[in-house]
Amino acid sequence: MAPISLATPHAGSLAASLAQSLRIAERRAADGATAVFRTDVVFGLSQPQKAVPPKYFYDETGSRLFDLICRLPEYYPTRCELEILKTRAAEIGALAGPRASLVEFGSGSSIKVRLLLDAMDKPAAYVPIDISGPHMRAAVARLAEAYPGVAMVPVEADFTQAVRLPPLGEGRRVGFFPGSTIGNFTPQAATAFLAHVGDVLGPGSALVIGFDLAKDHAVLEAAYDDRHGITAAFNLNLLARINREVGADFEPGGFRHRAFFNADESRIEMHLESVRKQEVCIGRHHFAFARGETIHTENSYKFSAAAVLAMVRHAGWRQRVLWTDPKGWFAVAALERDGEGR
Ligand SMILES: C[S@@+](CC[C@H](N)C(=O)[O-])C[C@H]1O[C@@H](n2cnc3c(N)ncnc32)[C@H](O)[C@@H]1O
The missing domain is CATH 3.40.50.150 (Vaccinia Virus protein VP39)
Known part of the structure; x- marks a missing residue:
């Protein structure tokens, strides 16, 4: 049998089928990651103190916003x-x-x-x-x-x-x-x-x-609540990501950014605070929020x-x-x- 050269139709169809297998594998990996994300969000929102792990901040928008945070004077x-x-x-x-x-x-x-x-x-x-x-x-x-x-x-x-x-x-x-x-x-x-x-x-x-x-509390709190609202946008982007990737119905404007120093734990805490009584759904899961109730999104310990x-x-x-x-x-x-x- 003649060796397969890159110019043969064989090579072309082989490459096409390899590319298709790769796309299928990538899609499966992405579907798996989305399923884990959904499970983590449903679990986190089911806790007495609602929470979402901070690693989910970093979609492409979150990563870009973090770069902007790094350039803030605060x-x-x-x-x-x-x-x-x-x-x-x-x-x-x-x-x-x-x-x-x-x-x-x-x-x-x-x-x-x-x-x-x-x-x-x-x-x-x-x-x-x-x-x-x-x-x-x-x-x-x-x-x-x-x-x-x-x-x-x-x-x-x-x-x-x-x-x-x-x-x-x-x-x-x-x-x-x-x-x-x-x-x-x-x-x-x-x-x-x-x-x-x-x-x-x-x-x-x-x-x-x-x-x-560890340092002066005012310096710490300003670093996580800048006056241009970039850190707020970074925190709130998490809800947009959850809506897009796991099909939640968080309303834009229904939550606000909060950051404060918890002296007992020596950490800055970031939260998303519900501005009113409301309900958020992810498929068949319903999450009730009282006015002022928060989702804890990040800790940043100070050593x-x-x-x-x-x-x-x-x-x-x-x-x-x-x-x-x-x-x-x-x-x-x-x-x-x-x-x-x-
Ligand atoms: C606070 S930023 C720091 C970025 C950079 N190293 C710096 O010093 O400016 C955290 C980085 O870690 C990544 N990250 C957060 N949690 C992660 C995880 N569980 N596994 C892998 N990367 C993660 C984020 O995507 C982000 O790029």
């Missing part, structure tokens, strides 16, 4: 963390060593990682892991142009689930978890997550991670240096150093895991 965490990373880039580069692979958890627009890649000695690979797939892939395409020598391996996944890293080179594996996204977990879940990150990265790895520190140290130790990491910005508002920790590195 939103100090991005500026403070960038300042620390710029100042400490050379030390982070030395910690990583030659030909290291950088694995970023919740990479967003992959802006901060540039400071690390610039400081590293011939970085081998960059593996961003993010739940917001199209936004991540667009960011990685921009990064690939600037760093042609670095293998870009984006992974669209929920980083709390089992994540299998692609085969990486011989250099050290360095995790990067900026933005104080760790603060979205309760302390217990944060410790478990850090242990999970250690398992994903393996023995001998390092982790560079950002923590937002002390002592709390960071205790948590990372519990999770099996050794804290090599904790850097802060001059105001002491934000901290970046460099952590190491014992064992033979790869």
Whole structure:
């Protein structure tokens, strides 16, 4: 039989059927993700304190709104963390060593990682892991142009689930978890997550991670309730997403953004507050809201240096150093895991 060349009708139909299989697989994965989203929303809205997990903020609109939040004058965490990373880039580069692979958890627009890649000695690979797939892939395409020598391996996944890293080179594996996204977990879940990150990265790895520190309540509350209403739009976009993707009937204007510091828990809480008595339906599920009742959408814990140290130790990491910005508002920790590195 003649070998199949790319020009034969065989190859054409083979390619078409492969593309169709791929589309079917992608559709099934998307249907599966939507079913999980629906289950999480129905479960969350059935609790005495209604809640939706913050990972659902990040559809394409949510990811774009988060980028705008990072540029707000009130939103100090991005500026403070960038300042620390710029100042400490050379030390982070030395910690990583030659030909290291950088694995970023919740990479967003992959802006901060540039400071690390610039400081590293011939970085081998960059593996961003993010739940917001199209936004991540667009960011990685921009990064690939600037760093042609670095293998870009984006992974669209929920980083709390089992994540299998692609085969990486011989250099050290360095995790990067900026933005104080760790603060979205309760302390217990944060410790478990850090242990999970250690398992994903393996023995001998390092982790560079950002923590937002406790500070004046007015500064904290302004950062999560800016005067231009961008954070409000980010929070309310969750309801638009739930309407679109799981067929709910939240009325635009039926809820408003609320953010406040809960001193007992040392966390900012974001909620969506019902402005009137109302009912919301998802298929056969009906959810009654009293006026003033809220959906809890996010926690953002604020840490002390002592709390960071205790948590990372519990999770099996050794804290090599904790850097802060001059105001002491934000901290970046460099952590190491014992064992033979790869
Ligand atoms: C607070 S933003 C931080 C973005 C960026 N790292 C920074 O420092 O500006 C959180 C990022 O994590 C992603 N994310 C949130 N929950 C996630 C999850 N469970 N799995 C994967 N990515 C997640 C979001 O899509 C978003 O890009």
